[in-house]
Amino acid sequence: MSVRVRFAPSPTGFLHIGGLRTALYNYLFAKHNDGECILRIEDTDQTRYVESAEKAIVDMCRWAGFDFDEGPEQGGKYGPYRQSERTELYQTHASILIENGEAYYAFDTSEELDRMRERQQKSGLAPKYDRTIMRNQTTLGEDETSRLLAEGEPSVIRLKVPHTGEIRFNDLVRGEVVFAARDIDDQILLKSDGYPTYHLANIVDDHLMEITHVIRGEEWLPSTPKHCILYDAFGWEKPKFAHLPLLLNPDKTKMSKRHGDVFVEDFKNKGFFAEALVNFIALCGWNPSSDREIFSMSELIEYFALEKVNKAGAIFDYKKLEWMNSQYFRSYNPSDLAPELLRILDQYDYPKVSAEYAAQVIKLLRERINFIGDIPTFGDYMFVAPKNFDEEYKSKHWQPETHGNIAPLVGMFESTVEFSHQELHDIVHAYITEKQLALKLIIHPLRLMITGKQVGAGMFETMEVLGKKETLSRMTAFLENNA
């Protein structure tokens, strides 16, 4: 049987980075096994529904470099892929459970439930629906239940959990997991608004869509026994389960907005490359037992194995992500990145530059920064002549005799043919040899005059990219006004 997995997000907002990792692991597992990865939208909570969320989720997965084989957009023979379009399915399946005696109607109001939980907590008991004292099919009897239903009394359908023995299942990440049946709650399956809860919808859909492996976050581990009971109640075969470790904040709590960026959009906007982000989150909780850090998507697919997924949660190390981004930054062809730099440059007041020039600037500066988006600020002087000059740098390297040492160079640079870094290098070295000067007496003043800053790429390379005209104009202007 072919592998079929699903990513089943709830469309309540932007895609969380942890959600992206869950989706990615599902995708990697599916592709590693030549199987299908399905997108299913779990929009059964009307109160939390966000219109644009579904598109945002799909867009971010595409940006990250993967897509789904079936889903609301692609379609497929197991559709529809939005749970809100499958409500009848859940209702008929809930009815089957009622008829089998595996589920029952309940009429309790939320106030009554609150009071029940309060009482239980006061007496030190775990809050749990007490089937024997509440207003439901078992306490009210069949006649009364039918009467209330006929009258349109608001009702829900609850799972009749067999409260003896234990529920055990094998988790592909954690091994055998055991729960005592007595601790499992009579979960609501169908809400009074007619929509299913996650638990019912999830099981019905996974079964009908022939999902073979349920790969989801660890937060679902405690409700998995309920799902097992449901599969049994329907008489269905269970899929294999794999619960992924959580992505954590630095304080080890579940990664959340309080501690900074958590949405994929945030990382995209911040300027991270999709490949770097994917590479990084793939390695948060999984490792192919290698000393390598950099993996392409196809390599991730090739090596991915659920057996190698870690059990413990992983703190999201932003610094390491930045490092990884810098690795990708340096590996790309500058020309391919030029259009993106041009787009970023549009937000600044600099004169327009060509794509070729942009590529040269990328090549020149990328080893010094982590983000392509840092270029306009770190390398502002590549786009506009400096207005301010680093005071500390100037006082350190511009001495009374510096003007005299530098001035002759203007003419020499003027007479170059190519203005290449090699040519500039040769000229300067010949000059300092003849004048018996240390290179630093020339190179730092040049950097100051031309860039205004004390940090940057190699000076001759910088001058070459800037070009003869611009370089000389900055030098003469500085000599006249600031020296």
Added chain:
RNA sequence: GCAGCGUUCGUCUAGCGGUUAGGACACCGCCCUUUCACGGCGGCGGCACGGGUUCGAUUCCCGUACGCUGUACCA
């Protein structure tokens, strides 16, 4: 509270009874050098604790501690 899960350098991790406990990020130092980086070299730094099992435990078992998640007519 109850339940489940988890615990190797600060962080991500390798390890699946015998290793000088390996790599990466971060940090520190040195080298290179035209500043800053990159790169190279080196350093710092870890098996939560206590019992077993075993000739031998980071590794297997049981406790303890700590942490996390769950405990909704949310997913």
